[in-house]
Amino acid sequence: MRFATAEIDGAEVCGVIEEPFFHPFEDGVDLLEVLRSGELVAAGKRAVSRAGMPLDSVRLRAPLRPPTIRDFVAFEEHVEGVARAVSGTGVAPEWYAAPTFYFTNPYAIAGPFDEVARPPGCRVLDFELEVAAVVGRGGHDLGPERAPEHIAGYTILNDWSARDLQSAEMKVGLGPAKGKDFASTLGPSLVTADELEPYRDADGFLRLEMRVAVNGEVIGRDLLSNMGWPFEDLLAYASRGAEVRPGDVLGSGTCGNGGCLAELWGRPDRADPPALEPGDEVEMTVEGIGTLRNRVVEGAELPPVRPATARPRDRER
Structure with missing residues (x-):
């Protein structure tokens, strides 16, 4: 099944996409509530049993508002390219030891269009072109063998990045802050895990084609199966000594071969395409999931950030 959220008469309504129709849930029920109830498939079946409306008559929004977003960095090729662009180095040995992630802002979710x-x-x-898994069942200290039953499905994630802000603030040694704080696109729908099982390869990875274009020109393409770890391992690691809950989002990290501009800037033979500008349209397509299409617009102009004030380090009043 494909679960989505649509804007209808100014309100967000969750339901099921069964092309060419959108079938809403009962009034007031959103996708996160259904995930928490453990009745996702049952709710979907009830929705498609009722009359739907033409899918092209509604505007799709982000399929859900996740309580948390852990974004991993699971593609070696992406790490190679960005490391070259930022510091001229290679992949840190620690990358191979465990699937690293950071938390990003769940209040900054953008819809697919x-x-x-x-x-x-x-x-x-x-x-940044990514695929994200959405947790369907919560848990703690889940092993990879138990993880599949805890993944409800998958969606596309564009992890937008302000590279100049990110580069400056990460020199402090804490990781990205305002460079990643402003927008993450999810959508166009949540595709249940069973629909993507036919794409699973012999090593347990989902062999999905991924593509990103800017203003109609294809910039990058890759296979999701080039991840260093499958999603089951990412979920197991996320739950290691911690709790995951329904609706939590786990990003794959950016794919290789042009999954972001920064990776391309790290190649010795090119320094293009240029950074995104207002008016640019970014389109991402993942096989079996769908397409996102977002246009960049100019944001607010704010006063410069005030720098730190030098203090005398007195120890007594």
Whole structure:
């Protein structure tokens, strides 16, 4: 099944896509509530049993508002390219030891066809093509063998990045902050895990084609199966000594071969395409899931950030 959220008469309504129709859930029920109830498939069957409306008559929004977003960095080729672009180095040995992730902002979710504003102070805006797993059942200390039953499905994630802000703040040693704080696109729908099982290869990876284009020109393409770890391992690691809950999102990290501009900037033979500008349209397509299409617009112009004030380090009043 394919679960989605649509804007209808100014309100967000969740339901099931069964092309060419959109079948809404009962009034007031959203996708996160259904995930938490453990009745996702049953709710979907009830929805498709009722009359739907033409899919092209509604505007799709982000399929859900996740309580948390862990974004991994599971593609070696992406790490290679960005490391070359930023510091001229290679992949850190620690990358191979465990699937690293960071938490990003769950309040900054954009829909699959929304405009995305360039954040204040940013002049080097980038996209990042990813697939995300959505947790369906919560758990703690889940092993990879148990993880499949805890994944409800998959969606596309564009982890937008303000590269100039990110580069400056990561020198402090904490990781990305405002460089990743402003927008993450999810959509166009949540495709249940069973629909993508035919794409699973002999090693347990989902062999899905991924493609990103800017203003109609294809910039990058890759296979999701080039991840260093399958999603089951990412979920197991996320739950290691911690709890995962329904609706939590686990991003794959950016794919290789042009999954973002920063990776291309790290290649010795090129320094293009340029950073995104207002008016640019970014389109991402993942086999078996669908397409996102977001246009960049200018964001707010705010005063410069005030620098730290030098303090005398007195120890007594």
